[in-house]
Amino acid sequence: MKLTKETLLEKDGYRLHILPSKKYKTITIVAKFKAPLKREGITERALLPHVLQKATNNHPNVRSLQSAFENLYGTALSSDGSKKGENHVISFRMEVVNETYLNDQEPILEKAFQLFHEVLFDPKVEGDGFDESIVNREKQTLEQRITSIKDDKMSYANLRLMDQMCENEPYSLHVHGYQEDLKGITKEKLYNYYREMITKDMLDVYVIGDMDQEAMEKMADQYFSRKGSSNKDDDQASVSKKVEKVNEIVEREEVNQGKLHFGYRTYTKFGDDDYYALQIFNGIFGGFPSSKLFMNVREKHSLAYYAASRFESHKGLLLVFSGIDPKDFDQAKSIIMEQMDAMKKGDFTEEQVEETKEQVVNQLQETMDNANGLIEVLYHQMLSGAEMPADELIENVRKVSKQAVVQMANKIELDTIYFLTSKEGGE
Amino acid sequence: MEALVYKQLNETVYQETMDNGLKVFLLSKPEMAKTFGIFTTNYGSIDQTFTPIGKDESVTVPEGIAHFLEHKLFEKEDRDVFQDFTRLGASANAFTSFTKTAYLFTATSQIEKNVQTLLNFVQDPYFSEESVEKEKGIIAQEIRMYDDQPDWRSFFGTIQSLYHKHPVKVDIAGTVESIQDITKDDLYTCYETFYHPSNMVLFVAGNIEPEAMMDLIRENQSQKEFPDAPEINRSYPEEPESVAKKEHSITMPVTTAKAMVGVKEKVKDLSGEELLRSELLSGMILDYYFSKSGAFYEELYKDDLIDDSFQFETELDRHFGFTILGGDSRKPDQMAARVKEMLHELKEQRISDEDFTRMKRKKIGQFMRALNSLEFIANQFTHYHTLGVDLFEVLPVIESLTADDAERYLQNWLDEEAISVFQVKPQTDA
Numbered sequence: 001m002k003l004t005k006e007t008l009l010e011k012d013g014y015r016l017h018i019l020p021s022k023k024y025k026t027i028t029i030v031a032k033f034k035a036p037l038k039r040e041g042i043t044e045r046a047l048l049p050h051v052l053q054k055a056t057n058n059h060p061n062v063r064s065l066q067s068a069f070e071n072l073y074g075t076a077l078s079s080d081g082s083k084k085g086e087n088h089v090i091s092f093r094m095e096v097v098n099e100t101y102l103n104d105q106e107p108i109l110e111k112a113f114q115l116f117h118e119v120l121f122d123p124k125v126e127g128d129g130f131d132e133s134i135v136n137r138e139k140q141t142l143e144q145r146i147t148s149i150k151d152d153k154m155s156y157a158n159l160r161l162m163d164q165m166c167e168n169e170p171y172s173l174h175v176h177g178y179q180e181d182l183k184g185i186t187k188e189k190l191y192n193y194y195r196e197m198i199t200k201d202m203l204d205v206y207v208i209g210d211m212d213q214e215a216m217e218k219m220a221d222q223y224f225s226r227k228g229s230s231n232k233d234d235d236q237a238s239v240s241k242k243v244e245k246v247n248e249i250v251e252r253e254e255v256n257q258g259k260l261h262f263g264y265r266t267y268t269k270f271g272d273d274d275y276y277a278l279q280i281f282n283g284i285f286g287g288f289p290s291s292k293l294f295m296n297v298r299e300k301h302s303l304a305y306y307a308a309s310r311f312e313s314h315k316g317l318l319l320v321f322s323g324i325d326p327k328d329f330d331q332a333k334s335i336i337m338e339q340m341d342a343m344k345k346g347d348f349t350e351e352q353v354e355e356t357k358e359q360v361v362n363q364l365q366e367t368m369d370n371a372n373g374l375i376e377v378l379y380h381q382m383l384s385g386a387e388m389p390a391d392e393l394i395e396n397v398r399k400v401s402k403q404a405v406v407q408m409a410n411k412i413e414l415d416t417i418y419f420l421t422s423k424e425g426g427e
Numbered sequence: 428m429e430a431l432v433y434k435q436l437n438e439t440v441y442q443e444t445m446d447n448g449l450k451v452f453l454l455s456k457p458e459m460a461k462t463f464g465i466f467t468t469n470y471g472s473i474d475q476t477f478t479p480i481g482k483d484e485s486v487t488v489p490e491g492i493a494h495f496l497e498h499k500l501f502e503k504e505d506r507d508v509f510q511d512f513t514r515l516g517a518s519a520n521a522f523t524s525f526t527k528t529a530y531l532f533t534a535t536s537q538i539e540k541n542v543q544t545l546l547n548f549v550q551d552p553y554f555s556e557e558s559v560e561k562e563k564g565i566i567a568q569e570i571r572m573y574d575d576q577p578d579w580r581s582f583f584g585t586i587q588s589l590y591h592k593h594p595v596k597v598d599i600a601g602t603v604e605s606i607q608d609i610t611k612d613d614l615y616t617c618y619e620t621f622y623h624p625s626n627m628v629l630f631v632a633g634n635i636e637p638e639a640m641m642d643l644i645r646e647n648q649s650q651k652e653f654p655d656a657p658e659i660n661r662s663y664p665e666e667p668e669s670v671a672k673k674e675h676s677i678t679m680p681v682t683t684a685k686a687m688v689g690v691k692e693k694v695k696d697l698s699g700e701e702l703l704r705s706e707l708l709s710g711m712i713l714d715y716y717f718s719k720s721g722a723f724y725e726e727l728y729k730d731d732l733i734d735d736s737f738q739f740e741t742e743l744d745r746h747f748g749f750t751i752l753g754g755d756s757r758k759p760d761q762m763a764a765r766v767k768e769m770l771h772e773l774k775e776q777r778i779s780d781e782d783f784t785r786m787k788r789k790k791i792g793q794f795m796r797a798l799n800s801l802e803f804i805a806n807q808f809t810h811y812h813t814l815g816v817d818l819f820e821v822l823p824v825i826e827s828l829t830a831d832d833a834e835r836y837l838q839n840w841l842d843e844e845a846i847s848v849f850q851v852k853p854q855t856d857a
Contacts, residue, residue, distance in 0.1 A: 022458045024799045025436075050735075062728075066720030070785050074792030097795045101436065141734045144755060147682040148736075151577050254680035254854060257571040290513035299507065302564030305572055323572050358516030358536070365460040365535040371799070 006378055007213065013226025017378065018216055019208040021371075025101055027109060027209035028371040029094045029116060031224065032379060033201035036236035037088045037170040043142075043177030044185060044193040049079035049090055050138045051190065055124035055131060068115055073097045073104075075112045077119065084383060085238040085269070085314030086170045090197075092120065093372065098210055109211075110219060117223035121198065129187030130194075139182050146176050150253075154321065157259035157420040161319070164249055165263040165416040169239050171315050199226065202233050204382070206375045235383075238315055240267055247416040258421040260332055262320035264340075264412050270313040271384030274411075276396045277404040278318075281412075282311050283356035284348050284405065285339060286320060290355070292339040292348075293320065301335060303328050313380060318412060326421045333417065343409040346402065353402045361394050428641045433819040436798065440808075440819065441637040445648045448625025448656060450812070453640055454632040454804060460535045462633030463801040464542055466549050467809045469628075470621035471526040472599040473746070478660040480620045485662060488617060489608040490594075491601015494523040495559075495566060496614050500530070500549060502558050508548045517541045525595055526744055527810070528621075533802075538635060539643055546629070546647050552618050554611040567603045577681045581851050585689040585751050588672040588847035592664035595747045596671075623656040624648065628812060630805040663746055668693060669844040676850035685851040686759035688766045690841060692741075692748030699815035702743060703824055708836040709741045709750065711786045711828070715778055716769070717752060723769045732762040745814065753849075763848040770846065773837050783830040790825050 007018040035045075059065035069075045075096040082089050096112040124131045150156050159174065166172035205224050207216050243265060268278045286293035286309025297307035307322035324332045342348070367373035368390060381387045388396075431440045441453040472494065476487045501508040501521070512519040517534035530549050534541045573579045583598055590596040600606075631640060670691050697705060716723040717739050727733045736754035756762040778786070797803045808818040 023456075025795050026799060061725075063720050063722070063725055066718070067785060070720055070789040072788075072792075073795070074789035076792075076796065095796055097792045101795055102791075137729070137731075140731065144683055144734050144736075144757075148755060151681045151683070153575050256574045257568065288513060288518065289509040294509075295507075298565055302561050303568070305565055305569035323568060325568065325571070355513050355516070359513060359518065362516045362518065362533075362535045366533055369459050369461045 009217070011221060011225060013229035013231050014203040014205055014224050015231065016217065016220050016224070017204060017206045018213055019206065019374065020211060020213055021208055022210050023369065024098070024209050024371055026095045026097050026371075027207065027211060028375070029096075029113070030206040030372070030375050031092045031116075031120065032204045032206075033090045033197060034084070034204075034233075034383075035088055035197065035201045036234055037083060037086050037173055039170075039173060041193060042088070042173050042175075043181035044190055045088055045090060045197070046081055046175060046177035047138055047142050047185065047190065048194055048197065049081065049092065050141065051130055051134055052119050052123050052194075053077060053079065054134045054138065056118040057122050057124055058118055060124050060131075065119075072108050072112050072115070073102065075108075075115070077116065081175045083171060083173075083175060083315075084380075086236040087314075088175070090201075092116070095371075100210070113219050113223045123194070125191065126187070129191040132187045135185075135187045135190055139185065142177065143179055143182055146174075146179050149176065153253075153255055153257070153259055153420065154323070157261050157418060158319070158321065160249075160251060160420065161261045161263050161416060161418040164247065164418070169241065170236065171239070199229050200234075202231055203229075204379065206378070208371045208375065238269065240265065240316055243413045243415045246414050249416065250419045250421060252421055252423050255420065255422050257323045258326040258329060258419060260322050260324055260329065260336075261418045262336060262414065263416040263418070264318040264320075264414050266311060266316045266318050266408075266412050268408070268411065269316050269384065270380050271386035274404065274408060275313075276400050277408040278311060279360050279397060280353060280356050280400045281343065281405050281408045282309055282318065283359055284352055285309050285343050288356070288359050290359075292342060293322070293336065296335050296339055297322055297332060301331070303332050303335070307336075314383070329419055329421065340409070340412075340414070344406070346406040346409075348402075348405075350402055353400070353405060357398050357400065360397050364390075364394065364397070428638070431819070435822065436819060438819060441641060443641055443645070445624065445645060447648055447651070447653050448623070449648055450628045451641065451644050452628070452630045452808060452812075453635060453637045454630075454801075455635055455637050456633050456801065459633050459801065461533055461801060462535070462538045462541075462631065462635055463531065463533050463805055464545050464629070464631045465529050465531040465805045465809065466545050467527050467529040467628050467630075468622055469526065469626050469813050470528055470617070471524050472597060473525050473594040473663065474621065474661050475594045475597070476662050477620060479616045480623070480654070480657065485660070486616070488613050489601065490597045490605035491566070491599070492609055492613060492617055493528055494600045495562065495606060495609050496617055497521050497523045497528050497530075498562055498566060499554055499558065499614060500552060503548070503551070503553045504555075508544070511544050511548070512541065515541050515544065523599055525599065525747075526813075529806070529809075535634070538633075539640075542631060542640070542643065543647055546644070549622070550651060552615070552622075554614045556611050559609060559611050559614065563606055563609075566600060566606055570598070570600050570603050573598075573600070577679055577685060577851050580677065580679060581685045581687050581753070581849060582751065584675065584677060584851070585687040585753075585847060585849040586749060588675045588849050589670050589689045589691045589749055590747075591667055591671040593666040593747055594663065620659060624653055625656045626659060628809045630809050632801040632805045666694070666747075670847045672847060674848045676852050678852045678854050680854050681851055682853065683755040683757065684759040684853055685754065686756045686763040687751055687753030687849045688763055688770070689847040689849060690750040690770065691845040691847070692743060692750065693845075694746060694748065696745055697743075698745060700824060702745075702814055703811075703816045703821065704828070704832070705836070706741065706743050707790065707825060707828060708833055709743070711790055712773070712778070712833055712837065713739050713741065713750070713752070714789065715782065715786050716773065716776075727762065727765065732756055732758055732765060759850050759852070763850070767846055767848070770841055773840070776837065778830050778833050780830050783833060787825055787828060791822065794821060794825065
């Protein structure tokens with residue numbers, strides 16, 4: 001396996017990460033804007049990427065802007081907002097075909113950089129604000145997006161679990177924003193927030209693909225420099241609440257299948273020494289089809305199609321989710337609790353630990369084969385100050401002992417059990 | 428072993444047909460850590476009526492059986508195959524579509540053993556009454572999960588409106604009721620008919636050495652015995668060109684209504700380049716009018732008839748084909764009516780040469796981006812192979828298309844009888 005080597009450069013108002021790689025037929029460029037997660041401004045942050053992608057001064061409407069991207073061989077630009085612990089990150093991702101594979105004389109990559117720059121730094125402005133019709137239309141769309149979360153029951157159950165488990169912690173804030181904020185967001189207010197974000201958020205730019213490093217650096221400097229910005233990391237440390245008593249919440253909706261979710265606190269974050277043990281713990285408990293949850297809830301008792309766990313690396317949470325028949329609540333709940341008890345008692349073999357390590361290593365290597373996957377791994381590392389080459393990361397996973405996994409299991413505390421069930425179903 | 432070299436894309440595919448009829452394709456990508464293997468049978472949810480191998484009379488099996496069989500192949504008398512892959516540091520999965528069932532793994536080590544495990548578990552079924560019964564509970568929950576997903580319900584609802592009889596209208600997993608009738612004997616009947624190596628394709632892509640890999644596969648296959656395979660006799664009911672229901676709706680507890688416009692494509696039994704050209708043209712035309720750069724999209728979006736959940740897709744196969752456009756809408760009736768009008772207006776439209784060139788560039792770019800994914804290459808290569816299309820020859824075909832081709836395509840495309848509207852309406856309870 002060849003590991004992609006990262007060059008990190010402190011630039012004028014941003015940090016540049018260059019990753020030469022022959023794995024892809026495209027060049028991927030990702031710009032990440034990070035700020036502390038706060039109730040104030042969260043809806044603006046959800047709205048902004050959508051407004052920015054609609055028009056620039058040079059391409060004053062959606063059709064013109066989209067046509068420009070299409071002409072660059074369907075260069076794709078997308079954005080997403082996510083929580084990294086108690087911080088909020090807006091990512092803009094662009095993927096452009098490597099010119100080597102095209103019979104074209106045009107400088108496609110340079111033009112794509114230029115367009116990316118326009119979207120971020122030169123949006124369509126009217127007076128003191130954005131284009132009013134665009135802002136109004138995007139507000140409507142966002143409102144629809146906020147209300148329709150309820151139509152995806154798995155996401156909705158997870159959202160309700162977080163609302164209640166992490167109440168009063170910034171982490172419970174909704175990345176899609178809040179309906180009640182929309183009315184007050186004018187084109188001017190949104191523009192002011194944008195000025196704030198575009199100059200003050202911490203900006204990291206990743207460029208990955210088969211390319212000439214110097215040419216890439218030059219282009220990045222031309223299109224991403226932020227003169228006068230200190231690019232300061234205004235990191236908001238994560239809150240770890242002690243569990244006083246386990247909460248059990250049942251909510252009812254018109255559903256065929258009940259969603260049973262568990263929220264635990266791990267008190268372990270990316271960059272901690274025992275983070276690797278948490279990865280192995282999760283693999284044995286519910287991360288893979290060989291895990292205790294899958295084998296017991298699904299295979300042994302046929303209660304669910306899916307029953308799995310995952311952990312949140314920056315906040316220190318472990319989440320279990322499964323879809324069950326409403327009448328099976330008690331049985332599924334006790335089976336899930338039994339699996340956690342078994343983990344705490346060390347009721348698993350050395351062989352399982354070894355197999356799970358290989359699964360985790362496999363997963364990690366696969367993630368790093370993917371351009372966006374690799375960027376996420378590196379960004380996580382940078383945020384937690386735990387930067388290390390991939391082979392060291394793998395080494396650390398392989399060092400985890402069974403005892404360390406048992407210790408991890410005993411560190412984890414159940415916080416909340418959440419059940420979304422049918423109107424008439426049992427509990 | 429034969430090498431197919433694609434110079435412009437800098438790719439080489441190695442192919443060989445085994446003595447038992449199995450087709451094998453290998454693609455080496457040594458710069459990747461990962462290897463992806465996929466073993467596909469040309470058998471999916473629409474293959475419900477057929478003559479079992481060694482029999483004279485045709486049978487019709489319960490709905491959802493291809494998918495049920497996919498689940499059950501992972502369970503053996505003494506173990507669960509997922510564990511075998513786990514032990515080899517791999518992750519495994521499977522899926523069933525209208526026309527295919529595929530078993531796959533990804534791994535970054537012990538590739539030879541993983542390929543053997545894949546071949547061996549698919550070629551060694553073990554079904555028992557007890558395990559068939561147990562699976563019914565699991566699949567029932569899978570079906571229930573989809574029942575709560577408005578996007579899935581609207582997709583399938585539209586297909587059900589388009590088709591009178593063709594089994595493409597049947598949900599791939601079947602229904603909670605239909606799967607109750609499945610027996611272990613049914614599973615063996617389907618298995619023996621459709622899992623013969625001559626009806627299957629293996630594709631391995633990634634960090635492999637083609638020569639050694641092909642030797643290993645040849646060796647593995649030569650140790651197994653299969654009966655001679657007669658041509659599989661499948662039958663599908665006569666399907667009229669008109670749609671089953673022009674309008675239909677269901678209610679669900681959704682916050683926003685959904686409206687979908689379905690177009691039933693004429694079945695022309697196309698294959699090879701003809702089919703590919705139709706697929707490409709239909710995609711490019713819809714893209715031109717209904718993607719974010721399109722005039723129709725702009726109008727629908729500005730009038731608040733659609734939001735960014737609006738999507739369109741075309742699925743073309745030999746025996747069926749459909750296009751579905753739609754998504755969330757606050758004014759579903761108006762949206763559906765306007766989209767229908769737009770589809771009719773297409774016949775009078777002509778895409779300029781300049782715009783058509785732009786759409787070609789977009790298509791080329793999308794294709795190149797997709798080639799970053801081993802999964803895409805292996806899946807799509809296999810899919811196209813069964814339709815007589817070579818994935819790596821797609822690029823020259825895109826390059827050869829013209830605005831005149833698009834115009835001709837549009838003129839023959841659509842008539843009123845071939846359109847259905849399907850809606851998901853919010854429940855109005857207190």
